[in-house]
Amino acid sequence: MSRLPFELMLALRYLRPKRTFVSVVTLISVVGVMLGVAVLIVVIAVMSGFDHQLRDKIVGFNAHLRIESPDVPLTDYEALMRRVSANPRVKGVAPYVLGQVMVKTEPRAGSPRYFVPGVRGVLPRYETNISRLLDSVREGTNDLRGYRLLVGRQLAINLGLHVGDPLAIYSVRQFENWDSSRKKGSDEAPVAEDYTVRGIFDLGFHDFDAAFIVVSLANAQDLFDLNNDVHGLLVALRDPDEAPAAKAELLASLGGNHEITSWMEENSTILEALVVEKNMMFYLLFFIGLVAAFGICSTLIAFVVQKTREIGALRSLGATGGQIMWVFLSQSLILGALGVAAGFGLGLLAVAYRNDFLFYMRRVTGFELFPAKIYNFSELPALLMPQDLIIIGGGSLLICLLAGLLPAWKAGRLRPVEALRHE
Amino acid sequence: MNDAATPVGVPFLLARNLDKTYDLGHRAVPVLRGVELTLARGSFTALRGASGAGKSTLLHLLGGLDVPTAGEIWLDGQNLACLPGRRLAEFRNRRIGFVFQAYYLLPELDALENVCAPARLARVPAAEAERRGRALLARVGLGSRVDHRPSELSGGEQQRVAIARALMNEPELILADEPTGNLDSHTGQEIIDLLCTLQAERRTGLLIATHDSQVAARAPRVLDLVDGRITPGP
Numbered sequence: 001m002s003r004l005p006f007e008l009m010l011a012l013r014y015l016r017p018k019r020t021f022v023s024v025v026t027l028i029s030v031v032g033v034m035l036g037v038a039v040l041i042v043v044i045a046v047m048s049g050f051d052h053q054l055r056d057k058i059v060g061f062n063a064h065l066r067i068e069s070p071d072v073p074l075t076d077y078e079a080l081m082r083r084v085s086a087n088p089r090v091k092g093v094a095p096y097v098l099g100q101v102m103v104k105t106e107p108r109a110g111s112p113r114y115f116v117p118g119v120r121g122v123l124p125r126y127e128t129n130i131s132r133l134l135d136s137v138r139e140g141t142n143d144l145r146g147y148r149l150l151v152g153r154q155l156a157i158n159l160g161l162h163v164g165d166p167l168a169i170y171s172v173r174q175f176e177n178w179d180s181s182r183k184k185g186s187d188e189a190p191v192a193e194d195y196t197v198r199g200i201f202d203l204g205f206h207d208f209d210a211a212f213i214v215v216s217l218a219n220a221q222d223l224f225d226l227n228n229d230v231h232g233l234l235v236a237l238r239d240p241d242e243a244p245a246a247k248a249e250l251l252a253s254l255g256g257n258h259e260i261t262s263w264m265e266e267n268s269t270i271l272e273a274l275v276v277e278k279n280m281m282f283y284l285l286f287f288i289g290l291v292a293a294f295g296i297c298s299t300l301i302a303f304v305v306q307k308t309r310e311i312g313a314l315r316s317l318g319a320t321g322g323q324i325m326w327v328f329l330s331q332s333l334i335l336g337a338l339g340v341a342a343g344f345g346l347g348l349l350a351v352a353y354r355n356d357f358l359f360y361m362r363r364v365t366g367f368e369l370f371p372a373k374i375y376n377f378s379e380l381p382a383l384l385m386p387q388d389l390i391i392i393g394g395g396s397l398l399i400c401l402l403a404g405l406l407p408a409w410k411a412g413r414l415r416p417v418e419a420l421r422h423e
Numbered sequence: 424m425n426d427a428a429t430p431v432g433v434p435f436l437l438a439r440n441l442d443k444t445y446d447l448g449h450r451a452v453p454v455l456r457g458v459e460l461t462l463a464r465g466s467f468t469a470l471r472g473a474s475g476a477g478k479s480t481l482l483h484l485l486g487g488l489d490v491p492t493a494g495e496i497w498l499d500g501q502n503l504a505c506l507p508g509r510r511l512a513e514f515r516n517r518r519i520g521f522v523f524q525a526y527y528l529l530p531e532l533d534a535l536e537n538v539c540a541p542a543r544l545a546r547v548p549a550a551e552a553e554r555r556g557r558a559l560l561a562r563v564g565l566g567s568r569v570d571h572r573p574s575e576l577s578g579g580e581q582q583r584v585a586i587a588r589a590l591m592n593e594p595e596l597i598l599a600d601e602p603t604g605n606l607d608s609h610t611g612q613e614i615i616d617l618l619c620t621l622q623a624e625r626r627t628g629l630l631i632a633t634h635d636s637q638v639a640a641r642a643p644r645v646l647d648l649v650d651g652r653i654t655p656g657p
Contacts, residue, residue: 001535001536001539001549001552001553001556002536002549003549003550005543006540006543006544009536009543010529010531010532013531013532014531016531309527310527310529310530312527313523313527313528313529314529314540314544315488315512315515316486316488316515316521316523316527317515317516317521317540317541317544317588318512318513318514318515318516318517318541318544318545318592319512319516319544320508320509320512320513321508321509321512322509323544415489416483416488416489417483417488417489420483420488420523420527
């Protein structure tokens with residue numbers, strides 16, 4: 001004989017299939033819970049994966065902290081770098097120059113194209129400590145000596161550039177010189193500086209790949225008339241999540257004439273949008289579970305009516321209202337647990353085989369569900385976060401438990417004699 | 424629960440001026456009108472009455488399954504009206520055993536589990552309940568059918584299981600409502616024999632409600648329920 005508590009044993013016995021309409025509806029509601037949980041797991045895992053990749057790409061270009069002097073360039077940046085490096089949270093520091101220039105292609109045939117990209121001046125020996133920029137060169141090399149530069153993949157496509165092509169750069173300084181000399185009556189035209197495309201980088205993030213070129217720090221200092229100054233320092237931390245703490249510490253140790261921006265602050269719009277989107281998905285998809293829970297609720301109501309005389313018999317044997325309630329409440333909990341477990345199985349399987357499924361769909365339908373051109377990734381990212389899984393599992397179970405509450409309460413409140421007389 | 428023995432002169436069960444009226448919305452149907460009843464501890468009494476006379480209603484009131492419209496029921500010095508729902512359930516579980524005409528076994532449980540149900544509801548450990556259940560099933564002649572579901576048992580066998588179930592928590596009073604009503608006369612006879620034997624053996628109080636004079640005749644004391652009132656039998 002079963003050693004389980006009597007209420008639980010009875011609930012389990014009630015779940016044995018009896019080929020009645022009620023058990024078919026029970027099965028349908030369990031499948032509903034399963035689908036709800038599986039869809040939640042897949043969608044939330046893909047969104048987390050996308051979020052994670054995006055964060056990776058952001059910090060791959062801009063590191064974790066940016067240190068600047070308000071309105072003026074940073075002088076004696078090497079001394080400042082040493083002071084920043086002294087902080088134990090800091091993994092690496094590198095100087096940068098960042099501004100806009102105008103570029104003009106010089107094709108052998110056809111007319112030149114113009115664009116105004118951002119230019120970033122980097123010091124390669126430090127840059128590799130703080131960003132993946134120089135490691136993301138897909139064509140050519142990352143050699144920036146002399147008048148060489150790197151362009152983003154999308155920008156190269158837009159301007160029709162290839163490794164080895166020349167590119168003319170006009171800096172703001174040159175336009176200013178032209179303007180002042182014109183006022184003095186001279187008609188000296190701005191002279192472009194001729195660079196050669198040495199490599200094409202691909203960070204996988206459209207905003208960077210379509211709008212930036214990279215030159216050596218010295219060339220960039222020259223373009224912006226900085227002499228030996230820089231626009232600021234980029235800092236990589238051992239733990240990106242410690243950015244606010246590291247910022248506070250550095251602000252204290254460096255003094256008041258520095259401005260520090262964390263990667264979270266800089267990208268708050270997109271990061272917050274992602275969080276809002278994920279939360280919305282959570283709420284929306286929980287409705288699938290909610291609908292399934294209504295199914296459980298209605299089958300339990302039908303079941304309680306079916307079992308009314310037995311409830312009366314149990315009351316005559318001395319079962320309390322609470323004990324009767326527990327029989328039906330544990331039934332809804334068991335149904336919920338079955339649905340959640342099956343949903344976890346299906347969801348985790350779907351996450352594991354998501355790309356095979358995508359490729360299969362592409363082969364069968366010829367239609368791309370996630371075009372790489374738009375989403376910037378050829379494979380669907382996914383990240384299973386324990387806290388998400390706990391919320392999905394716990395939330396679904398709670399919904400199922402709540403669904404059972406009404407029928408169970410009704411069963412517990414049945415008056416013994418009326419239940420016994422039920423036809 | 425008042426476990427003290429009934430003081431001398433006070434009956435084990437006392438029903439005073441019991442009224443029960445069913446409210447059917449548009450009219451009130453009086454079923455019991457001023458029932459007076461006493462039962463001595465361990466006594467065997469038959470309650471005879473025509474179908475619809477209110478026998479079941481009276482048994483339900485005495486067993487705490489329903490509440491009277493007026494009047495009082497005292498069991499072992501305890502007024503049932505004063506027991507809150509939970510204590511009343513405990514009272515039914517420990518002190519009363521019900522045997523119904525339609526057996527009311529739980530179809531999902533086997534014979535042993537059905538018999539053990541009152542003990543399991545009282546949180547008796549499963550092993551102890553099983554030991555008692557097997558002994559009771561053997562006593563009612565079903566030692567070899569412990570793992571059979573009600574659907575695999577005959578009517579007589581089901582009623583034996585129900586009797587064993589009623590005895591599970593060693594109650595002081597068994598209320599049997601037409602226990603032979605669904606059985607042929609031979610099997611009915613066997614069931615009554617069994618109830619009589621067990622009553623004598625265990626000194627458990629037994630109140631059988633029946634419309635059958637032959638069944639009633641087995642009891643040393645017969646009460647007639649006529650027009651909602653009790654009259655001593657002939």
